[in-house]
Amino acid sequence: MTDATQETSGPIVAADGRPLRQSLNRALRRQKIRALLLIAPLLAFIMVSFVIPIGDMLFRSVENQIVPETLPRTTALLGDWDPDLGEPPPEAVFAAFYTDLVLAEERKLHTRLGSRLNYENSGVASLFRATGRDVGRFDTDIYTDQLVAAVPDLEDGAKWAGWMAEPPVRDALPQTADAYDGWAQMVAEVHNADPVTRQPADFVFAALYRDLAAGAAPPPPLDVDVGGFETVSIRDQFAASDPKWLDTGVWRTMRAYAGPLTNGYFLNAVDMMKSADGPRVRPENERIYLTLFLRTMKMSLVITGLCILLGYPVAWILANLPLRSANLLMILVLLPFWTSLLVRTSAWKILLQQQGVINDLLVGIGLVGDGSRLELINNSTGTIIAMTHILLPFMILPLYSVMKTIPPSYLRAAKSLGANDWTAFWRVYFPQSAPGVGAGSILVFILAIGYYITPELVGGTKGVFISNRIAFHISSSLNWGLAAALGTILLVMVLVLYWAYDKLVGIDNVKLGG
Template sequence: MADMTVDRLPDGRAAPEGTTMLAADGTPLRVSLQRSLRRQKRRAFLLVAPLLAFILVFFALPIADMLFRSVDNHIVPETLPRTVEALAEDPDPVPGEPVFVALYEDLVVAEAYKRHTQLGTRLNYEMGGASSLLRGTGRAIGRIGTDVYADQFVAADPAFADPARWAAWMVDPAIRAALPETTDAYDAWARFTIEADNDDPAEEQPGDMVYAALWRDLAAGAQPPGLPAVDVSGWETPSIRELMIEAESGWGDPGIWSTLRTFSAPYTAGYYLAALDLRLSEDGIAPRPASERIYNALFLRTFVMSLLITGLCILLGYPVAFLLSTLPARTANLLMILVLLPFWTSLLVRTSAWKVLLQQQGVINDILVWAGLVADNARLVMINNQTGTIIAMTHILLPFMILPMYSVMKGIPPAYMRAARSLGANDWTAFWRVYFPQSIPGIGAGSILVFILAIGYYITPELVGGTRGVFISNRIAYHISSSLNWGLAAALGTILLVAVLILYWIYDRLVGIDNVKLGG
C-alpha cells in the first residue's frame, strides 16, 4: 500500500508533489523529527536508568544469587575431581584402592588450599561427622605413610631427589605421555606449590603423592625415555586405602561414600528436599527421620500466624480508619499522630517493651492479679509462645493496615451514605451495602502489605516467640548467620518467595489486583 503521509507547508497546505520539507538546519523534516524523538527517548531512559540500576543491583541480582545458591554444589566435584570420577566406576559400599588413591591426591591438593574444611562443612549438612572426618584427614594427610615411596626412589637413584631434574623431566613430552599419573600428580603439586606456598617447584623436592604416582606408572609397565631405570618389583608398597582408613576410620564407613556418590554433581536438589523435610540418597528421595522434620511445620505456622495477624489488623484497623476518615480534619490529624507514633520508635525498643508487658511478672499480669481476674499463682503465659508473637506483631503491623484503608475511605464521598439513608436504608444497611464495598480496595492493599511483612519478620518472633512462636524467617537467619548453610537458607527463601507469589496469584483471581488501591 502506498505511503499516504505527505509533507505540508507551514500554513498547513500540502506541499507540491516532489517537494521535500526541510528543517531549519537544512535536513529533511522527517529525518529531523525522528532524530528528535530518539533524543527524547534517550533522555527519558537516562532519567529512569538510576532506578533500573538500583532494582537490578539490589533486587534482581540478589534473587538470582539466591536461586543459584539453592542448587549450587560445585564444591564437591571441584574439590574431589579425581575421586568423583573414580567413584563413578566403583559401586562397592566402601570402594577399592583406585578410589582411595584418587581421594588421597585430591585431599593433598585440598589441604594445601585449605578447601577440605569447606568440603567438610558442605558434606556435614548431609551426614553428621563429615566435617570432623575431613578436618582430621587434612591434619594427617602429610604424614599418612606414603613417604615410603619417596625414600625408595631416592635410595635407588639420588636423581629422584633433585628438584631441577624433576622440572626437566616434567616438560619432556615423551616422559609426560609415558607417565600419565605422575604427570597429573606433579602438575597438581607444582600448581599449589606456586599458588598456595609461593615456592618454586624447580627448587622444591616433589611431594609424596608424586612418588606414589610414579611407582604406579612404573609398576604398570611404563618405560619412559630419559628417566633413570629403576626396578620397582619387590618394593614395599603400602596400600593407600589401608593407610587412610588407619589414619581416619571414618573412611571405612559406607555412609560417607554414599553421601559422596549422591552429592557428586555440580548441581543438586538436596537443599530443596531438606527444606521440605526430605532427603536425597542413592535409593532416591525419602522422608527425614521424625526428629529432624521441622521445616514443614515452620512453613505452616508462618502462614497461619501471618493470616491470623492480618485478620486481627483488619478487625482493629478498620474502625480506626473509619473514625479517622469521618472526623473533622483537625481532630483526625491529631489522632493520625498517634497512629504514626510507633514509626518514630525503634522496632527493637517496641518489641522489648512487649517483653516487659507480657512476661509473667510483667505489667499486664500484675494488673490482672490486682483486679482479681487472675490468681497470683496462675499468671498467664503470654511470652515465648505464639500468643506473644501475635500480640507484638499485630501492634507493630497495625499502622500498615490503617494507612491504606484510611487513604481509600477518605476518598469515599459522604453523600453516598446520605443518599442511601434518604432512600430508606438504615445505618447498617447503608454502611454494608454502600460504604463497605467501596472500602474493599483499601482492605486489600493493607492485607497484602501486612501479610507480606508478617511472613518475613524475624526480630519480633525471635525476641518474644520462644521456640513455639518463631517463623521460617528465623530459621533462614540462623542458617545465614550461624550454621552458614547458605544453600539451605536460599532454598527456604526461594520456597517462601514462590509461596507468596502463588498466594498473590490466588488473591488476584479472587479479588482482582486492579481493585487494590492506596488512595481514593
C-alpha cells in the same frame, strides 16, 4: 501510507529536506534516548545494588563449585562407583581422594568442604577435620623411601621439574604428572616457594608407584621395577584414621554432590534429600522447613486477620471524626512508626513476660492465680501480639485513605431508604471500603511473611518464622545455598499469592488512597 503511494508521489519530506519518516524516526529515537538517560542513574543503581546481588544470591541456591573444585580427581572417578553394591569405592578412588585431600589440607580448604558436605550428611565435617590432621602422616612414605633408594635423583626437586616438563614422561606417567602439577602449584601458592627447590611430597611418590605398578614404561632413569616393593593400601590408611571411610554414606554424599550445579539445596528446603535413586523425604527428626513455611503462612494470616479486626474500627473513627481530633488520633497511630522497631519489641518483652506488667495486672485484679501466670512470650502468642501491634499502621493507613473518600451521605441515604444500621454498613459502606481492606491485607501479609527480628526476640522456638531460619543460615551456619533456596521459595510463594489475589479480587480493586 503505502509503498504504492510513495512510489507515485515520492516520499514526503520534512522542512530540512529529509524524508519525513526518517525525520520522525530520528526525533522519536532522540526522545527515547533522552528518557533512557533520565532514568539511567536509577536503573544503574537498581541493577548494581538490587538485581545483581539478589541474582547472585539466588544463584547460590544451585551452585556447588566447591566439591568438584576441591576434589577434582575424586569426583572424576566416583561416577563409575556403584553405591548400591554396598561396598566402599575401589583403591583407585581412595588414591585419588588421598591426593585431593592432601592438597586441600595444605590450602586449608578441607574444613570448608567438610562443612559444605555436612549440610547434606551430618557428621562429615568432623570426619574431614580429623582425617585432615592425619592425612599428612599416612604411611605412603615407604614409597618415597623405596623409590629414592632405587633412583637417588628422585630426592632432587630440580630433576623432578625437568622430567615433568618432558612430554614423553608425562604421557607415560599420567597420575604422577597430575599429582606433581597439583603439588607444584600448591607449593608456589601456599608456601611461596619454588617447587624446584623441594622434594615432592609423599603423595607424588605414591602416584609414581601406582603408575609404575600399572606397567608404565617411562624413559630411564624413571623406569624402576617396582615388582618387589613393599606396598601400603591407602584405603586401609583412611580406615585407620576413621572407620567411617569404609561406610558408603560419606562417598554417596560426595558422589551425589560431584557436579558444579545441584538441586540439593532446594530439596533440602522442602525437607527432602538426594539419594542414589532420586530425591526422597528426609527422616522425621530432620524435617523442619515445611512446618516452618506452614507456620509462617498460618501466623501471617492470623496477624493479617487481627490487623483487620483492630484496624477497621480505628480507621473508621479516624475518617469520620472532625479534622482536629482525627489529626491527634493519626499522630497516635503514627507514633509507633517513629519509635525504633527494636525498642518496641523489647517493650513487649517487659510487658508480656511472666513477671511482667500484664501478668502482674491480671494477678493483681485476681483474674489469674499467681501460680498460673499466662505464658505470653517466647511462643507463638508473643509473636502474634507483638507483630500485630507493629504491623497495625500498615493496615490503618490504607483503610483510612479509602474510607476518607466514601461520602457520609451514602450511609444516610441508605438509612433514609429504610436500611437498618447493619444493612447500611454491610451493603453500602463495607463494599466501598473493601479496596482499602485489600491493600492493607496485602501489605500486612507480605510484610509479615518475611518478618525476622520480632519473632527472633519474642518467639522462643515455637513462634519463629522461616525468615529466622534464613537468617540463621546466613549468619550462623553459613549455609548460604540453603538460605538462598529458602528465600527463593518464599519469594515464589509471595508472587503466587499475589497472582491468586489478582485473579480472585483483581488488583485494580486495591487502593492505597483517593
